[in-house]
Amino acid sequence: MxxxxxxxxxxxxxxxxxxxxxxxxxxxxxxxxxxxxxxxxxxxxxxxxxxxxxxxxxxxxxxxxxxxxxxxxxxxxxxxxxxxxxxxxxxxxxxxxxxxxxxxxxxxxxxxxxxxxxxxxxxxxxxxxxxxxxxxxxxxxxxxxxxxxxxxxxxxxxxxxxxxxxxxxxxxxxxxxxxxVNRPEVRKADLITDKFGLTKDSYILFLGRLVPEKGIRYLIEAFKNVKTNKKLVIAGGSSDTDSFTEELKELAKDDNRIIFTGFVQGQILDELYSNTYIYTLPSDLEGMPLSLLEAMSYGNCCLVSDIPECAEVVEDKALIFKKSDVKSLREKMQDACDHPEKVAKMKKQSADFICEKYxxxxxxxxxxxxxxxx
Missing domain, CATH: 3.40.50.2000 (Glycogen Phosphorylase B;)
Structure with missing residues (x-):
C-alpha cells in the first residue's frame, strides 16, 4: 500500500x-x-x-x-x-x-x-x-x-x-x-451556576444519551432515597427515545433535586465535568464508555456498575456497585455523600491513571x- x-x-x-x-x-x-x-x-x-x-x-x-x-x-x-x-x-x-x-x-x-x-x-x-x-x-x-x-x-x-x-x-x-482520552482543562463553575444554579461539588452527574440501557431509571430511583442536599444532574439528549425521556422526567417529578439539562456541549459540558462531586455511569450495557474516560480525565471520583466494560476501565480507581441493583447503587451514593474524604482520595488519582492508560x-x-x- x-x-x-x-x-x-x-x-x-x-x-x-x-x-x-x-x-x-x-x-x-x-x-x-x-x-x-x-x-x-x-x-x-x-x-x-x-x-x-x-x-x-x-x-x-x-x-x-x-x-x-x-x-x-x-x-x-x-x-x-x-x-x-x-x-x-x-x-x-x-x-x-x-x-x-x-x-x-x-x-x-x-x-x-x-x-x-x-x-x-x-x-x-x-x-x-x-x-x-x-x-x-x-x-x-x-x-x-x-x-x-x-x-x-x-x-x-x-x-x-x-x-x-x-x-x-x-x-x-x-x-x-x-x-x-484527552487531558482537558478544568474550568470553574460559571455558565452552569447562571443556568442551573450549580456550584463546585454541589451535584452528582450522569452524562450520556438518555436510553434505557444506561441505567438512568435505577439512578433516579436510588437517588430519591439518598439523604443529601446535593443535586442529581442528568445531562444528555434522547436518541429515538423521546417517550423514554418523558418517562424519566415523570419518575423524577416529585424530587426537585433532580435536574435535566438536555444535550450539552462546549463550555457547559466542560464545567459540568470539572465541578461535579461524583460522576456516575450506572449502565447495564456499554461498548467502551467514552464519557467515563472523559469524567476520569477531569479528575473525578466515578461510581459505575460492575459490568466488565466499566470495571476494565476503572480497575480499582473508582466506586463500583452491582449492576441493575437499586439498593447497591443507593448505598454507594449515600456512602460517597457521607464520606468526602474517600471521594477526595479517588479524585486525586483518576486523571493521571486514565490519561496514561488510554x-x-x-x-x-x-x-x-x-x-x-x-
Missing part, C-alpha cells in the same frame, strides 16, 4: 458529540489527517442535535465530509445512510474503508467486492440494546455482525469482553484497540498499522 493512505469512513452520524461513535471518528480522523492520511467521512443528511449551523459543514480540520441520502424515519436513517455510504466507498478511490458499528457493517460486502481493504470497529454488541431487541432493526444489526465477521479484513473491538464474544461465537480473531495517539498508530495490513 502506498505511503499516503486514502480512507473512507462511515457509521457515524456526523463529526459531533452526539454519541460515542461520533467522538471516536472525530478524534481518529483529525489525528490521521495530521499524519498524512486522506480521510473522507460519509455523514448522514438531516438535522444535527447541536443546531442547524452544524448540519452541512463540508470540511473540518482537513477532513473531507460528504453527506449521503438519508431516510429520516426511525430505524431507517442508519440503514439508508450506510447503504449509500458503502456504495460511495465501493466506487471511490480509497485504499481502506473503515466502518463503525454493527448495523453499518451489514454493507461491508459492498466495498469488499470492489477490492477495498475493509476494517470494522465494533463499538458494542448493538442488538442487545433495548431499542433493537426486536423487529427489523434487531435482524439487520445481527446480520451486520455476521457480515463483519465474514467480510472485514480486520475487526477492531474496544473491550476484552467483546473480543471473547467474537472468538467464542464465531471463532473470529479481532484486534483490541480501546478508545483514548491515549489517542496510540490508538491512531495501531489503527493505521491495521490499514497497512501489519
Amino acid at each position: 502506498k505511503d499516503k493512505i486514502t480512507v473512507s469512513m462511515f457509521g457515524q452520524k456526523r463529526l459531533s458529540r452526539e454519541g460515542g461513535i461520533e467522538i471516536v471518528v472525530k478524534e481518529l480522523c483529525t489525528r490521521m489527517v495530521q499524519d498524512g492520511c486522506q480521510i473522507t467521512c460519509y455523514n448522514r443528511s438531516g438535522h444535527h442535535v447541536s443546531g442547524a449551523e452544524y448540519d452541512r459543514k463540508t470540511e473540518y480540520k482537513g477532513i473531507c465530509q460528504k453527506f449521503v441520502p438519508t431516510i429520516e424515519r426511525k430505524g431507517l436513517a442508519a440503514v439508508s445512510s450506510s447503504f449509500f455510504a458503502a456504495l460511495c466507498s465501493a466506487f471511490g478511490k480509497y485504499d481502506v474503508v473503515h466502518i463503525h458499528a454493527e448495523g453499518p457493517a451489514f454493507f461491508s460486502w459492498l466495498p469488499k467486492i470492489f477490492g477495498k481493504r475493509v476494517v470494522v470497529t465494533i463499538h458494542g454488541i448493538d442488538w442487545k440494546r433495548e431499542k433493537w431487541k426486536s423487529g427489523f432493526g434487531s435482524k439487520f444489526i445481527r446480520q451486520g455482525e455476521k457480515n463483519a465477521v465474514k467480510y472485514a479484513d480486520e475487526m477492531i473491538v474496544l473491550s476484552k469482553g467483546v473480543q471473547d464474544y467474537f472468538k467464542d461465537m464465531y471463532g473470529r480473531n479481532t484486534r483490541f484497540i480501546p478508545n483514548g 491515549n489517542w495517539d496510540d490508538v491512531v498508530e495501531k489503527t493505521i498499522e491495521l490499514y497497512r495490513g501489519r
